[in-house]
Amino acid sequence: MSAAPRKGVFARPLVDYVLRELDPLVARQGFGEASLLLQWREIVGARVADICAPERLQWPARARKPAPDRPQEPATLVLRVEPGFGLEIQHMAPAIVDRVNAHLGWRCVVRVTLRQQALAPRAEKRRPPRPALADPASRARAEAATQGVAEESLRAALIRLGEQALKPRRIG
Incomplete structure (x- = not known):
């Protein structure tokens, strides 16, 4: 005897709705999905994420009649870098490319272009509340x-x- 299918309305995780709405917005910047932006800190590490952020993926122009045996050309990742850290990120570019490609699961990015501009200030971490004085x-x-x-x-x-x-x- 098989179980009857459950009927009714079930709550869906909020992330399902957010990602569905974000994906078209980030697609305009060349990103195939929002995960690269949302998980940037986990992909490249906290130290690198504090001084740079992905701005867009620049894809090469496609031929009008692409050859069926030719795969899609890889993109260039444009990073916004805090002023003064460009040289450091330039030296880390091969590692950043490897991590991004590993996250996306294919050789999507071949090079990094840097744009020095201050990042938006992040919200400071809240301190835990001080414990009340004991009675x-x-x-x-x-x-x-x-x-x-x-x-x-x-x-x-x-x-x-x-x-x-x-x-x-x-x-x-």
Whole structure:
């Protein structure tokens, strides 16, 4: 007996909708898909991504009647580079080309062209909130409750948890 197909409306991941809308926009810049832009940091690493970003893929002009046995010519990746880092990125270009091609799964890019222009400022990482000052009475109750725990690291974690759970809350 086979299971009946499920009926109803199921939620789809937001990424399915976002990528569908982004792909036509990035196609105008020569990119076949948005993943190169969205995953740039993972592709080239944080250090390189902090000083350069992909701007477009420039494809060579196609012949009016392409030969059926000739594959598509590879593209040139245009990178926007922070001023002062052009020479460094120029030296890293072969590695960047290899990583981009590995990500895309084929020999899509053969060279890199640099355009020195400041990148848009990234949002700074938020600092974690500072822990609130512990209430001495809550700490004493948490320490008393964990008196029988032998493992020191577990006991310390339980005390921190107990402090937060037993801390008096202000209302209003």
